[in-house]
Amino acid sequence: MSMRFYDTRQASLREFAPLQPGRVGLYYCGATVQGMPHVGHVRSAIAFDILTRWLEYRGLDVTVVRNVTDIDDKILEKSAASFAPDFVAPQHYRDREEWFALAYRFEQEFLRAYDTLGVRRPTYEPRATGHITEMHELIAELIDAGHAYPALDDSSDVYFDVRSWGEYGSLTRQRLEDLQEAPDADPRGKRDPRDFALWKGHKSGDPVSASWPSPWGRGRPGWHLECSAMAGKYLGREFDIHGGGLDLRFPHHENELAQSTASGRGFANFWMHNGMVTYEGEKMSKSIGNTISPEEMLAEASPRVVRYFLGQAHYRSQLDYKPTSLTEAAAAVERVDTFLANARKRLGGEVVPTQVPSAFGAAMDEDLNVPQALAALHETVRAGNTALAEGDDDAALRTAGEVVAMTGVLGLDDAVVADEPSGSAAAALGTLIEAQLQARAEARAAKDWARADEIRDLLAAAGVTIKDSADGAAWSLGR
Template sequence: MTSITLHNTKTRKKEALVPIKPGEVSMYVCGPTVYDRAHIGNARPVIVFDTLFRLLRHVYGADRVSYVRNFTDVDDKINARAAETGQSIREITDGTIALYLEDMDAVGALHPTHMPRATEYIQPMVDMTADLIEKGHAYEAEGHVLFAVESYADYGKFSGRSLDDMIAGSRVEVAPYKRNPMDFVLWKPSDADTPGWASPWGKGRPGWHIECSAMAHELLGESFDIHGGGNDLMFPHHENEIAQSKCAGHDFANIWMHNEMLQVEGKKMSKSLGNFFTVRDLLDQGVPGEVIRFVMLSTHYRKPMDWTEKKAKEAKQTLETWTLLTKDVEPSENLDAEFVSALANDLNTAGAISEMHKMKTEMRFADLKAAVSFLALTYQLDSIAEEVFDWIVDGLDVEPKIKKLILEMSEARVAKNYAKSDSIRDAFNAANLSVQFDADGGVTYKREEGFDPSKLEGLI
């Protein structure tokens, strides 16, 4: 069995993946808050962990991998969007989830094994919160329940933050009822216009962090193998997940993986800079989903990724070439060993793509087609690219050589070197290639049935 090594954020080093349950792998990845379209940066973790999902399924078997990616469908941003639009919260979240899945389908992402909505797991969140109060790790204050960070000695160890950094990065308004500025909300009260559920502390709704801890526990158990997400979630979200889960008595995740952030043309994506766009914006501009995916996979997930028009153009050209070369080829039954080895080495997708370029150079088109399919990069050619395929023979583009022969034939005619002109003409006929010169000096050519460029070998 292929050995997979992954960089563990928790230990700051690469580790062999040793499943908790032998032969089975479990993975949880933080999903979107569903109030708006997914922007291009949101697509990166989806594509990264979809690729890991595919690798795990390849190594362990499709039915031996459990992948959970949640939807946060209770949030103040959703409430604000409902107030702005006049839509109900359920209408907004249902519609946004559908659009999200449509966009992620377009970039080739498989659906995870489970896609829980936070609102479907309110009771487990209430139960975990009550348990934390009972164990002395949380307290009630003015209708809120807060986690007491001082009760967890390792708080801050995961993200490696200093006390000042954690206070500054907590992103939570410091309220007078908090015992410590870093204490975070597990449960908060809801008014008549805000979604809420019954609890021992009154009508309310969960805080953000408790959602993932409760859903991961319900779907994957006391402990699981991999927890993933963008590195912007390391603090406070993942730090808080670990604290509350550990204090609730759960071992939680063994390996933590974080992808780096995305830039656009070398700059941070921002609406104020005019470089902010969604996945749907790109798709509507005619950028195929496979091109988006290829660009994302061309950079290792732990490195910052720069989206540029140049990269998108080059990705399209590469995918067209690969498709042309493999169009009438049956894929290999087994994936190339070096290709799999690159992926198994901390999900080195850039290395895997390098192996695919090597397959193309070495004319191992069956291996290339299998790898293209595995990475969900199968590309639909447009009509122009289809015409190019007419001149790909045994993996080689013969059209430039044909054009060279036509030029030589034309020059021979002008020079009245009819022996050379006739020999090229006869070779074209033998190869079933029709060539017509018009009165203005133009030329048209096309391959006929039975086209055989080997008949031109003596001249090319």
């Protein structure tokens, strides 16, 4: 087994070997919970969920950390707006909402979206506000090493000194003199306008509850500091993979890398970034109205279809949404599900996952190439349909097992709504539906068309779609 992944820092494909044999530490950036999840958030989560599933399929024990940024300027701004006398609450806001309540509410919305789309819960999902002590320790290490300093004014801010670290800019291959000023604090307290905040002193307009005591004065952590501190706590001073969206490379990941390595930590061995989601080739923007949310996608298609669409492109490439995208994804998913339904009917029970085909494995080993892996999936489905048509039950059983193994790696089988059956419940439902289909077949054979239509209508009312063919009736759940 040999896997290669693209390392953003090296700008090349590298052979992946865990730092500890048999074990992988993966950290990827979660949400700043200041609003509803957008499609970029869930695309990133799905990409790293697929990575995790593949590493595990290859026999590795994976520890996954995904942070929650639950203290941030935007969270405070939205909370403050809810207390304004003339505030008119948008549909998803509530009047007079404390910052921590707002953050927690949106955190639950993210979890709901992740769960619905089959993104498995990480091993650890730490909140920034729960790790202030670790952040203080990292700041102290940087000050002692000469790479950070308290503000030159009385603001209680602490800054990272970018000029003190010669490798600053190495992740994104930028020269310091070409970089813009860091916008995260008042530049009057900085040695260099490009220095970024590690600790942000408490401002008079902010709630006291959104600040913590520190050796440098009361305040709250800078955004970049949070991830370095939490990654270090849960994965150690050096770990295998740091991931996130391409938009986080600068300044967030660049600053994480600088402050972590300047403190003497090895930090991430690989940096992996997923591409953005566009709308018909253009960047999504609320101002021009070309956005679509996960919530809107799930109103149009099943979670399994939405998961397929959001995971179908190569993780590093741009994923373009078009009004026909979910229809196309639904057709692809239906081909897979129809084959499996027909196979279960022919073979008389559930299909047990076996091994993925070699073409699928080779594609996933080469930088998680999901498009080529999907080609292998659909080729296997075609072979399985041929086996069913020719009455070759052994080949049908083999290909069905391979298909279920592949859909499991891709996470399609875990993308369900809360009231959708899975596991033993799904098996029980299948048995009941098959009994109804048998009764319908008997009614049709007896030319009792009224009874046959009655059964079909009953199943349709329950959300069961029936498709008749020369081999009999196949059924599926979905919208």
